[in-house]
Amino acid sequence: MKEEKQHQNQQHHHLRRIIMISNKKFTRPTIYLILLVLSYTLGYLCASTSTTTTKQKITSSTLTTSIANNPPIASAATDDVTSDSDHFRFLTRCADPISSKLVRKTILDRVFNGTSPFNEFPPPHIKSLLRPKRIKGWGSKGAVFENLIRKVKPRTIIEVGTFLGASAIHMAELTRGLGLRTQILCVDDFRGWPGFRDRFKDIQMVNGDLMLMYQFMQNVVYSNATKSVLPIPFSTGSALEKLCEWGVLGDLVEVDAGHDFHSAWSDINRAYKILRPGGVMFGHDYFTSADERGVRRAVNLFAQVKGLRVQVDGQHWVIDSA
Ligand SMILES: C[S@@+](CC[C@H](N)C(=O)[O-])C[C@H]1O[C@@H](n2cnc3c(N)ncnc32)[C@H](O)[C@@H]1O
Ligand SMILES: *[C@@H]1O[C@H](CO)[C@@H](O)[C@H](O)[C@H]1NC(C)=O
Ligand SMILES: *[C@@H]1O[C@H](CO)[C@@H](O)[C@H](O)[C@H]1NC(C)=O
Numbered sequence: 001m002k003e004e005k006q007h008q009n010q011q012h013h014h015l016r017r018i019i020m021i022s023n024k025k026f027t028r029p030t031i032y033l034i035l036l037v038l039s040y041t042l043g044y045l046c047a048s049t050s051t052t053t054t055k056q057k058i059t060s061s062t063l064t065t066s067i068a069n070n071p072p073i074a075s076a077a078t079d080d081v082t083s084d085s086d087h088f089r090f091l092t093r094c095a096d097p098i099s100s101k102l103v104r105k106t107i108l109d110r111v112f113n114g115t116s117p118f119n120e121f122p123p124p125h126i127k128s129l130l131r132p133k134r135i136k137g138w139g140s141k142g143a144v145f146e147n148l149i150r151k152v153k154p155r156t157i158i159e160v161g162t163f164l165g166a167s168a169i170h171m172a173e174l175t176r177g178l179g180l181r182t183q184i185l186c187v188d189d190f191r192g193w194p195g196f197r198d199r200f201k202d203i204q205m206v207n208g209d210l211m212l213m214y215q216f217m218q219n220v221v222y223s224n225a226t227k228s229v230l231p232i233p234f235s236t237g238s239a240l241e242k243l244c245e246w247g248v249l250g251d252l253v254e255v256d257a258g259h260d261f262h263s264a265w266s267d268i269n270r271a272y273k274i275l276r277p278g279g280v281m282f283g284h285d286y287f288t289s290a291d292e293r294g295v296r297r298a299v300n301l302f303a304q305v306k307g308l309r310v311q312v313d314g315q316h317w318v319i320d321s322a
Contacts (some may be wrong), residue, residue, distance in 0.1 A: 003047075012301050088305065090269045097245035097276065100155035103183050103248055107230050110246060118217065118226040130206040133222040134215050136200070137166025141286050144313040148252055149174045152280055154182055158243065158250035160236050160267050161257030162186035165216045165229070172225040184225075187232045187239045187248070188257070190216060240270035248274040255283035260291040264298035272302070278322045286310075286317035 003269060004115050028103045033184045040165050108114055123132055149171065158177075162168050168186050175182035190213035197203060199211075204211045232239045236257045243249075253271045257263060268281070285295045301308045310319040 004031055009311060010083050016283045070112070086247045088269075090266075091241055091244055092271060093245035094249070094273055096260065097249045098247045100183070100251075103156050103185070104230065106183060106246060106248060107232065110242075111230075111232060116226070117155075117231065118221065121217055121221060122214060124291055126211065129206070129211055130173070130215055131202065131308050133219055134202065135164050135166045135169070135219055137163065137170075139167035139315045141170050142284075142316060143312045144282060144316040144318065146174055147176065147313060148280055148282060148318070149180075150181075152252050153180055154251035154279075155180070156250045157182055157184045157252045157254070158187065158271070158274060159184060159246075159256070160187045160256045161255065162188040162216060162231070162241065163192065164191075164212070165219045167254065167256065168229055169219060169223045169225055172220075172223065172228045175228065176225075185232055185243075185248070186216075186229060187234070187236055187243075188213075188216075189235050190233050234306045236267050237270065239272060240267070243274050244270070245279065249274050249279070255281065256285070257298045259285055259288075259295050261294035264295045265301070268298055268302050272306070272319075272321075275321055280318060280320045280322075282313070282316050282318040286312060286314055287315055 029249070047071055055269075108116060145167065154175070156172055159168050159171070163188065168184055170180075171184055175184075191210060192200070194202075197205065203215055213231060216231065220226055234242075253275050255267050255271050257267055264283075269285075271281055283299070284296065287296070288297060295317075297309055299319070302308070303319060308321070309321050311320065
């Protein structure tokens with residue numbers, strides 16, 4: 001510490017001497033030039049002490065070199081690892097995919113102890129708290145749903161962010177109309193967001209427990225879709241990680257949960273892991289300025305890192321892995 005101060009003092013002396021000398025012999029522009037060169041040199045010396053932090057900063061141009069210098073860890077599949085940075089590392093390997101025929105049973109067994117949550121629904125003490133049908137969505141019937149369902153003919157759809165089921169039920173109706181036997185898994189904690197009841201006062205609360213999942217389920221019952229739609233009532237992070245671990249993959253994966261950059265980034269990375277090869281991933285709000293364009297920034301960065309193309313369909317972004 002003391003030494004450092006001395007060193008600094010010496011530098012200051014040195015600097016003053018130069019300026020004093022320059023006052024006599026040099027013109028003004030020359031003095032500026034000397035000062036400029038001096039501050040650059042100082043800046044360079046300071047920066048070189050913190051190379052470790054600079055190294056970890058990932059930009060698209062450093063990405064390739066960092067892969068070359070740090071080959072992926074042996075246990076991970078090469079194509080799954082895009083960089084050595086922790087920001088890009090998500091659970092690397094999913095279990096071998098299970099057959100789409102087994103998806104519903106797997107979720108029932110693993111999440112619902114083998115019994116459909118729609119059995120004997122709604123329970124008597126909840127019935128009076130629900131409306132026969134209460135749906136509100138955002139762009140939930142956009143053309144993108146029909147376009148992609150016609151194109152992909154999905155056996156399994158995974159929706160990340162469901163709310164009252166507007167988009168899920170729309171997709172159930174589309175697949176039924178096309179004669180597809182599609183399972184739609186709806187990942188949502190069914191908590192909405194803190195204060196969402198300001199706009200949805202009619203969604204009841206019992207001792208702090210929101211009836212959002214029950215109202216969603218009631219909407220599914222109303223739409224005769226209980227055989228094709230299942231809730232997965234957990235946070236997107238933990239639910240998607242488990243689907244990956246169980247080998248439950250989607251032919252179509254819709255991402256529409258948290259819209260801030262960090263939520264969208266995490267959801268998109270995890271969603272891509274559970275996308276069946278050749279499947280399509282898509283999501284809402286590519287154009288809204290909400291959350292500082294968090295969705296758009298996450299989608300673009302993801303596409304850039306993976307070398308994928310972002311297509312646009314109405315308000316939605318689309319990434320086709322085929
Ligand atoms: C915009 S809404 C989904 C709307 C729906 N896709 C539609 O079009 O009708 C977003 C939903 O994401 C859910 N959500 C947000 N962050 C979540 C998280 N981390 N885990 C689980 N669900 C989350 C909220 O509960 C909310 O229901
Ligand atoms: C789960 O299912 C088993 C077998 O049907 C049953 O015995 C058990 O009580 C169930 N557990 C819960 C928590 O419902
Ligand atoms: C659900 O099925 C019932 C009985 O088959 C039918 O009356 C009703 O119109 C259907 N509702 C919808 C929304 O398809």
